[in-house]
Amino acid sequence: MPSEQEALPVSEEEIKLAEIISSAPPRPPRRSLLERFCGCFAPTPTRRPRRFKAATLLPPQRELHKGRATLVLDLDETLIHSTFQPGLVGDFVVEVDVENKSYLVSVFKRPGLHEFLQRCADLYEVVIFTASMSTYADRVIDVIDTENSVSARLFRESCTYVDGVYVKNLELLGRDLKRTIIVDV
Numbered sequence: 351m352p353s354e355q356e357a358l359p360v361s362e363e364e365i366k367l368a369e370i371i372s373s374a375p376p377r378p379p380r381r382s383l384l385e386r387f388c389g390c391f392a393p394t395p396t397r398r399p400r401r402f403k404a405a406t407l408l409p410p411q412r413e414l415h416k417g418r419a420t421l422v423l424d425l426d427e428t429l430i431h432s433t434f435q436p437g438l439v440g441d442f443v444v445e446v447d448v449e450n451k452s453y454l455v456s457v458f459k460r461p462g463l464h465e466f467l468q469r470c471a472d473l474y475e476v477v478i479f480t481a482s483m484s485t486y487a488d489r490v491i492d493v494i495d496t497e498n499s500v501s502a503r504l505f506r507e508s509c510t511y512v513d514g515v516y517v518k519n520l521e522l523l524g525r526d527l528k529r530t531i532i533v534d535v
Contacts, residue, residue: 366448406524407508411475415501420525421474422518424534425487429478429494431458432486444489457490464496471499474531477523479504481516 411418423429432455433440440456447453460466470476476499480487484505491503509516520530 407504407522408477408502408524410524412501415475418473418475419529419531420477420523421470422477422479422520422523422530422532422534423470424518424532425478425480425490426482428533428535429460429463430490431460432456432490433458442493444486444493446486446489455486457493459494463494467495467499468497471497471501475501475525477502477504479508479518479532481506481509481518 411420426432431440434453434455438456440458442457442459444455444457445452446455467476478487478491478500482505484503484507487505488503491500504518506516508518508522510519510522511517518532518534520527520532523530
């Protein structure tokens, strides 16, 4: 049995899965996640929802949030930690489908997460903006946001792809940047 300091062998499949939930940029000169999955397709440009103004990712603030600042929270490594490592059992497990295969992702919540989200919702318009794929992140947010504290969810599809990195462009939110706070580890 390997000691805690010895690195376990990592398969290509484990690397792909880790990149699905990771908001960290891929290591150069590797191809983008989309290029690796599809091979023949180039990364797609940022898609913006059509039902709102073309330059915004969020709808107008709800009446409940009028006048409040917007708090943008990252998901992975800020609110939760996820792992595909077998044998580690987190606070809950979500199933993610990748290339027609299902994988279990063990998720660890930060202590006091629910109370934190509730308190933030009393003070701010709360938006979770993650560079993770929506198939994974949406399921995680469903579990951690039991009180519907989160006003909006934005995923990798809302990021801007620049030089191999998914960037959270706050200018596209449709909010006053002087009244927008981001917490991203």
